[in-house]
Amino acid sequence: MGPFSTPANAARVSVAAGFAVLVAKTLAWRLTGSVALLSDALESIVNVVAALLVAWALAFAKQPADEEHPWGHGKAEYFSAGVEGTLVVLAACAIVREAIAALRAPSLHSDLTGGLALSVAASVVNLALGLWLRRVGKTQASPAILADSTHILADVMTTAGVVLGLLLVRVSGLVWIDSIVALAVAAHLLHEGLKVVRSSASALLDESVDANELALLRRTLDGALLATESYHDLRTRGSGARIFVEIHLVVRSDLSVLEAHDRCDALEAALEDRMPRAELTVHVEPDVAPHSGPRLPTK
Secondary structure, three states, X not given: OOOXXXXXXXXXXXXXXXXXXXXXXXHHHHHHOOHHHHHHHHHHHHHHHHHHHHHHHHHHHOOOOOOOOOOOOOOHHHHHHHHHHHHXXXXXXXXXXXXXXXXXOOOOOOOHHHHHHHHHHHHHHHHHHHHHHHHHHHHOOOHHHHHHHHHHHHHHHHHHHHHHHHHHHHHHOOOOHHHHHHHHHHHHHHHHHHHHHHHHHXXXXXXXXXXXXXXXXXXXXXXXXXXXXXXXXXXXXEEOOEEEEEEEEEEOOOOOHHHHHHHHHHHHHHHHHHOOOEEEEEEEEEOOOOOOOOOOOOO
C-alpha cells in the first residue's frame, strides 16, 4: 500500500478529514435546524476526538518494551478503541435526548437543499476515508485504526439514513419524521459503540487470536515438527499488532541442550516466516513421563 499507508499516517489523515467533515455537518445543521443532522454532527465530534485519541495511542504503542512494560505498549490501541466505543455510546444517548425534545416541538428551517448537499459531500469524504482506513487497519493489523474505520463507515450509513429521512420530510411535509430518523441514528450508534467496546474489552482480557489465525498457527507448527516431536499447552494472545504464542515442545530425551535449543529456533523461524507478527515462547520437555504433556487420567 506504500510507505504513506502506516497506522500513524492514517491517524493523521483521519484527524484532518474528521475536522473537515465536522465543519460541513455543523453548517448543514445550522442551515436546516434538523435534529437528525444535529445527531450526525454530534457523531462527527466523536470522530474527531476518537481520531486524536488513535493518533496518541499509536504513538504510545510504538514505544519499545521497557522494564515497566516488558511486553511492549501495544495494548494502548485497545484502550483507544474502547474509549472510542464509549464515546459513540454517549453520543447516542445525547441524540436520544435531543430527538425526544424535538418531538415535542418539531420545526425545520427552510434551506433543506443546502444542508442536504453538505451532508452528502461529507458522507462521500467519510466513505473514501473509512474504506482506506479499513485497508490500512487490516494490512497493518492495527485495532485502533480498524475501530476508527468501523466508526467512520457507520457514520456513512448514519448520514445516508438522515438524508433519506429529510428527503421524506421535504416530500411529505411531516416534520416529526426528522426526530424519528434521529432516534434511528441513535439506535444504530448504540449498537456499533457497544460492539467496539466489547471487542476492545476482550483483547484487554487476553482473548485468544481468532479462529483463522489459530488454524494458520497450528498448521505452521505442525509442519515444522519432526516425527519424534509434539507440542501441547498452546496459548495465544494479541497485543496491538503483535501476537504472543506459548507452547510446550516435547523432544527426544537424549537431545543435548544445544540440540533442543536448535529445535526451538527452527520453530520460531517457521512461525516468523508465515506469521511475522507472532512471537513464540517455547518450554522444552523430554518425551518421558511426567514431562511429556498433560497426565492421562488413572484408572
